[in-house]
Amino acid sequence: MSSAPVSHHAHELPNPATYVKLAVILGIFTIIETATYYIHISELVITLVLLFFMTCKFVLVVGYYMHLKFESKILVAVFSVGMMVALAAMLALIAINHNF
């Protein structure tokens, strides 16, 4: 019985300083997103900017905070299937309702 192996693997994951840097980046992205609400430019441009930053934040949290970047491809596949089905359902609803 040994608890050492778990701490051994902690060395392979990002350290606390990296997590804090990521939080700062996520905060900056959130500020940029909020700023778009007050900028009066093309709605298409604003939508694309928001989708871009939203995707960046999503990838950073899933990849680094949830450690999926460091996990087995099996887990990546399991999660990706759910994401793909959700996206497909979203696109279907958009197509049906001619929304946006």
Next chain:
Amino acid sequence: MSGLSQAQQIAHHSDEAHATSTGISHNKIMMWAFLASDCMFFGSFIMTFMVYRGKAAGGPRPQDIWDIPYTSVSAAVLLLSSLAIVLALTYLQRGNERAFRIWLVATAALGLMFLGGQFYEFTTFYHDGLTLHSSLFGSTFFVLTGFHGTHVAIGVIWLLSLAWLSKKGKIPPSRSEMPEIAALYWHFVDIVWIIIFAVVYLIPYKS
């Protein structure tokens, strides 16, 4: 061992490890499968909201009641909670159980702050005339954000339970998978809000 992923190595070494055909803990696979199914759950609600958000039925429209600065602070609080829980897990894996508990309770406190903010927002919207029954916009908004809030509430209870178990000495570093599963759930709640914040509150639409 060099050919194995980090997760497989953890599963191999951990005291809690059990033999699996994939080399990955069944608990972890189960949580990722649950999160994948939750993607579909929230994806459906988000798109239903997008379809019906213009159907205000004479009641308040989104642009009439949104308080973007306030919601931005809520989004930041939830992002901070994600940082707090990843720090909690890191400290546990490094053997610092006290720091683990402190960051775990901080995460739960930030979650409670978010819930308090959501309660205030719901109350304000109610007084502005937006209810679950007032319009399709109101129905889809409250169902979506209400289910998200329920997820946060469940997460807070889970985190506080883990903090209590840790205080009792039942979560040593060798059992870090238990809080790791909870952390996955908590981060997922955060990424759902990342999407809700952008898609529900910020993306413009023609009213």
